[in-house]
Amino acid sequence: MNETIAEAVKKLFDQDVEVVMTRPDPQFGDWATNVALQLAKPLGRSPREIAEELASELRRIEDFAEVTVAGPGFINIRLNGTALLAAIREEPMATRKEQTIVIETNNPNPFKAMHIGHAFNAILGDTIANLLAVSGAHVHRVSYHGDVGLHVGKSMYSLLRYADGDFSRIEAIPEDERNTFMSKMYAEGSRAYKGDEAAKAEIQDLAEQSFEPKSALYIQIYDLCKAWSFEQIDRTVARLGNVPTERRFLESDADYRGVLTVQKHVPDVFQESDGALIFKGSEHGAFDNAFVSSNGRGLYAARDLGLMQLKDEQYHPDHSYIVTAEEQRDYFKGVIAAAELVWPDKKGVTVNISTGTVKLSTGKMSSRDGDVIEIAWLFDQFGEAIVGRGGEPTDAIVAGALRYQFLKVKIGSDVVFDIGEAVSLTGNTGSYLQYAHARARSILDKVTAQVQPLTEVKGEDRTLVRKLGEYHEVVDQASKLLEPHHICNYLFELAQEFNRYYEKNQVVGSDQEAHRAGLVMTYADTLKAGLAILGIHAPERM
C-alpha cells in the first residue's frame, strides 16, 4: 500500500516520498497518511489542495472503498472487504531468516532460592526468544549460572555449620523444604559475612574453595546442593511455561577461558592496576572494572568473556542476547566494549537487553519470613483466585496469568507487582484472554453447520475483521523492537472487539451460523497464535 501511494505521488507530483501509513480512529478509516503535509513545502502548495488531488487519484484503486481528505490534509482510506480479508492472511515478516541466535532464557544462581525476579527474567527471556523465532531466526535457548564465587562461600559457610561434620544431616532435608532451606542458608551466610571479620575471612576461603575444594565434605555438600538447585530451577522454569533450554553454561566452565583471554590481552585491551587486571570502561561509556582480581582469580566480567567463547564455539551465532535487569546495563556495556576490542570480527554480536525490576506494591505481601516472593507461593495465590472463580488452576493456566502480568508492560519499565491486582482475573489480564479463547472454542463446539471460511465481510463484521487483519503488523512490530507488550495490548483489544461482536450477534442457531462460525474460528486461531508467542497456553476450556 505504501508503494501504491508513493507511485501515485510520483505520477502526479514527480516527488519521491517515504509514505508513512498510520491507523486512525476507525470512524475516519482503516488507514491514514500525511504525505500531503510532507509535500506542501517542496511543492509550495497548500496541503489540503495536494491531498484532494491525490485522493481523486487514489479513488481509482480497487482495494480502496473510500478515500477522504480531512483536517489540514490527512488522507483517510477505507478498504473494501477483499482487502480486509487479504490482510488477515498476511504472515509476519521473516526478517531474521538466515540468522542463528543464542539467548539466555534464565540464569538463577544455584545455592539461592528462586524468587519473583527470576521468574520475571525467565519469562521475558523466553518470550523474546519466541519473538526472534517468529521472524525466522534459528534460536538456541541456553542458561548460565554462577556456581563459583562469593555467594557460594556464603552458603557453604552456613551449610558446613549445619552439617557439623555429618553429610547425612544435609541429605536428610526433605525435597519440599530444600528451596526454603537453601534460601535460609544463604541468608545466614550473608549476615555472617557482614557481621564479623573472622566469619568474613572464613567465607572468603570457602568462596575460594568453590574453585578448588579442600575437603571431601565440601565437595559432597557442594555437589548435592548444586544438583538440588538445578532440579529446582529446571522444574520452576518449566512450570512458568518456558521452552526448555538446550544447554546449561556454568561460570566454573567459563572462568578459565575468560582469565586466559584477559591475560593474553594485557596491555592492548586490559591494564594492570593495583595487581588486578582491569578494563578502562570509562573510555567506552561504561566504568572501569576489574576482570581478574589481584590474587589472580577470574571475576564475573572475565567469565562473561569466557561464556562468549563457549557460545561461539558451540553455535557460531550471528547474535547473542543477554537479558538482564537495568542495574547491569553499564556493566555489560563495559564487557561488550572489551569483547569487541578482543574480537573485532565479532562486533555487534552480543547484545544486552535491559529490563526493569519487579517492585512490590506493599511490604505486606512478602512471603512468610523473607522479603522476597517465592514462585511457589505465587502459584498458590493465583491458584486460589482461579478456584474462587470456579476454575481449575493447572500450572498452564496459572503461568499464563503470571506471564501476562509481566509481559504487558513495556520491556525496560519496572513492574509494580500487586498480588491482589495480579490475581484479579478481570480486565486486561492473561486470564481474560484465556477465558475468551475457551469461550470461543465452546461456541464452535455448539455449531452444527459446516464452518464457512471467511469470504465476505458483512457490515457488522467489519470492525472485528479489521482488527484481525492487524495481527501480522503487531507481531512484526513486537518482533522488530523485541517488545512483547505490543502483542498483549493487541490481543486484549481483539478480545474486547470480539466480545462486543458476540454480545450483539448470535452465532449458534442464527441463519448466518456458518459464516459467523468462520469468523469465530479465525478469531480463536488468532488469539491462540498470539498467546503462543507470549508462551501462554490457550485452553479449550477452563
Place this chain on the structure above:
RNA sequence: GCACCCGUAGCUCAGUGGAUUAGAGCAUUUGUCUUCGGAACAAAGGGUCGUACGUUCGAAUCGUACCGGGUGUACCA
C-alpha cells in the same frame, strides 16, 4: 559529583511528531441481561501529559534548563 533510566487520570500502565473529545485496565457511580460460558457488554465522572522556555504549520512525543524519583559508579554476581 558524573553517567544512564523514569515522571501521562486516585492506582497500574499504553501512546513517543500530527487532526474534533490524550487512551486502556483497576477503583468509584449507573445501566444491559430469565448468559451461544457474565472472568462479559454499554455508559458517566476523573488529566494545565513534573515545571519553564524553545524548535515546528503542528509537541505528551524533539531540544535546553530546572524540580522530583530510581539505578550504576573496578578486585560481589
